[in-house]
Amino acid sequence: MLEIKNVYKTFNPGTINEKRALNGLNLTLNDGDFVTVIGGNGAGKSTMLNMVAGVYPVDSGSIIIDGADVTRLPEHKRAKYLGRVFQDPMMGTAADMWIEENMALASRRGQARGLKWAISKAEREQFKEMLRELDLGLENRLSAKVGLLSGGQRQALTLLMAVMKKPKLLLLDEHTAALDPKTAAKVLALSDKFIEEGHLTAMMVTHNMKDAIAHGNRLIMMNNGQIILDVSGEEKKKLTVEYLLEAFTKLSGSEFANDRALLS
């Protein structure tokens, strides 16, 4: 479903701020894989997701989604393959637009947008049903501005928008990091549900090792822009936080440095 082949990316090359973010990264995701991604600060987790999404171009290497080479495609053209949820709950929705307008935008991801009316009556009913499933009381607030919602509600809505038109690949970039623990758990449960029901292929970056172990069928650990550990299946189910920390020290030759991960 996704192939990342030998991808390099350096930010601010030739300056004092030069940062090699991806260092010959290779990763292949099978159909239906739900991969959790962990790693220290600056390991390249978010950069990897942004590269797949086309937020910035790669220096070299190639990215293939569902058999199509998207390496040179701009972000908005890759969108047809991708559902994305960001760390910042403000980022995934248009605050000045209504809930139903946001959903209508997401429902046409990857399609040409013309002079047809943006929302049909039938769609409005569908949106209502989908919102009811979120169980956040949004189903009666279709014409509320998204900016009025709480961070958790916005993130749940963004998640719904990311999957309502089935993506080839769902990218979750620390999408619960900015939420309180209870809301985070709810959004995570929703993510699980959507991924399972839709048989989606997904990548979830998280700083929470327990979450990384508890969710998905595969776990990868990144360091210095490369994957240093790749565990899946039965082996993954047996993982513990202690084991991961040890593995990190052994594989990277340094202590696991993520300001947030150690606390969780």
Place this chain on the structure above:
Amino acid sequence: MLTFISSLPGAIAQGAVWGIMAVGLYITYKILDLADLTVDGSFGTGGAVLVVCTAGGMNIFLSLLLALLAGCLAGLVTGIFHTKFGIPAILAGILTQLALYSVNLRVLGGKANQPLSVDKYNLLISLRNINKSLIVLAIFIAVIILVLYWFFGTELGHSLRATGCNQAMARANGINTSTNKIIGFVLSNGIVALSGGMLAQYQGFADVNMGRGAIVIGLAAIIIGEVAFGKLFKNFALKLLAAVFGGIIYYIVISFVLWLGLPANDLKLLSAIVVAFFLGIPYWKNKIAENRVKPVPGGDANA
């Protein structure tokens, strides 16, 4: 006082013409969240094209259409400067505006202004017949607002709004933000040029400087409309109408201060000061709200 009251219909008509301009500006300033200075040039382009076409014997509606298209073209240039050359929107607009000064002079045949007598040509509006002008303007405004209301309810209109609201979100949902910005510039300047064409008819001439400061008047109209009707008008069509009313209020105020004895030469100075203050209001409101944050109850001991 009588002279002021008798000047009111004229002020309303002129305000309505500029109100159309404000509706055009609304697309870039409010929806796309970009300040587009192209309008200072494209407003004059509209006037110049209309006068030259009409004086050349062309049907007035066709002339207006050409004025509108000329404005669209100006917007296209700014849009390309901004999205394909990577020039910041304000600077892109200034460049086009500067270029348009030469273009407008050329359109006017090298002359700084050119008359268009209502006696000779079949004009839609004129300050010689203000009642008729008001009716025609009301129809134009209604049609323009209806068309925009429809457009911004379509898929494409939604993608424009998303582009102005949250570009990251727009792109993540497959919206080409560059294309949408260009469409916004084109649409906006088309309407601005149309209003320039209307003003040229109303005053009976086109002047190469007629658009100077247009952005300030347009902003004033939008802001006055928001302040005066923001609480009342929530619907998109009504918000556009509020901008038109803002333009009318602006011109009523202008004729009032002129009646009070302000020299006409000082008008632009006054306009700029008034708009600066209105633009500052949201910022000051925030500042005041910040300063109102209450200290911890019980004083420092509890902090």
